[in-house]
Amino acid sequence: MNRVKKKVTVSFFSIEAADDFFRGFISSFKATRESAKGARVFNLRSKKHLIKASNEDAIFEQAVYAVTVVKERNTWQTKATSDGKISGFNLNQGIIGDPYFFLVVPDTKLLLGFTSGPSGSLRGVAGVMLEQFNSSRSNSVELEFLPKEKDGSALHAVPRAGELHLRIGRSAFAELHDEAPQIIKDIGRSPLMEHDIQLALNLEFSDQENAAVSRNSAIELISYFADNEGCKALKVKGMSDLGDLMRLDFSNAFFNYTSEILTRQKYIEEESSLEILHSAFREYTRSMPKSGSIVSKVPSS
Structure with a gap:
């Protein structure tokens, strides 16, 4: 062989x-x-x-x-x-x-x-x-x-509210396991995944109770895709507690x-x-x- x-x-x-x-x-x-x-x-x-x-x-x-x-x-x-x-x-x-x-x-x-x-x-x-x-x-x-750098992007730095940008290839959905976030399971079952496509998702998240996507869910998605080769972009933008604009790139941060x-x-x-x-x-x-x-x-x- x-x-x-x-x-x-x-x-x-x-x-x-x-x-x-x-x-x-x-x-x-x-x-x-x-x-x-x-x-x-x-x-x-x-x-x-x-x-x-x-x-x-x-x-x-x-x-x-x-x-x-x-x-x-x-x-x-x-x-x-x-x-x-x-x-x-x-x-x-x-x-x-x-x-x-x-x-x-x-x-x-x-x-x-x-x-x-x-x-x-x-x-x-x-x-x-x-x-x-x-x-x-x-x-x-x-x-x-x-993180690669001592003061580099870490999950606890994700702001209370912001936008998560994901660009994901089909290969990221090839093997979904039990711990996968529910939103990823739902997308993986979609007929879209029958085609060789890339998905670009912009998800607004917040720690407010009525938020469609919670901060914890955003962190869960970042954790899931941080070491997934099918993920081509993984970025967060939002405002810090001091009102400063934050841009975090988790694509190659770890x-x-x-x-x-x-x-x-x-x-x-x-x-x-x-x-x-x-x-x-x-x-x-x-x-x-x-x-x-x-x-x-x-x-x-």
Whole structure:
């Protein structure tokens, strides 16, 4: 079988959580890795997830923890063979789904990740994964895309009211997942998506109760499309609390790392994913000013 070139884009997130969470994450990761299977399966919203504590290492004197997640996809309903036989899947205890690969860096509250599945679901799956290693349900865990610049556009900078401009290609709707915003699901079901078109949307949003599009919905859309290759424009304009005009461009505002691999498989193997994640973290670390990272550091216990 010939080798196939696959493009990979690694997204970076800051983990907003108390320091206790990271200490608990390390303990829970080690316990999972040292268990008989080194992995666990659980159900969330009727879909199975497998979480595997894959690897523990150190890069530039920082401990890093690799986690692989396979999220079940229910879109495959039947199996058809060349003799014309059509039947259902007999999975036994296995899962058919999409792999997600993550690297957690507790010392700087950083998470790197990529998937060969629907890119828009990366942040949601990462959040689900972190919660499985959360030893205290009183600890809240949130993920924010990592701005390229220390004072760059971040989601909390979105004004209370304004206009969101989106330019989206058909490919952005190719694989819609459960966490997709409802407006995106509605557009994805539209007959328009049967044609090779680009949609340009200008959505007025506000934090007022009667707003057609709420500020939270606008932020949800930005989060969904921030790492989606089908999104060609992602901009916000509005007024700040001081009455100044604001223009935020989220099209290329967040840190990412791109690479290509050659593989004979239809999926990305765990060994290759680890190499990519380690390379991405090294590139990120080298690009940071020597005075420190834009991500806060966890105090040593």
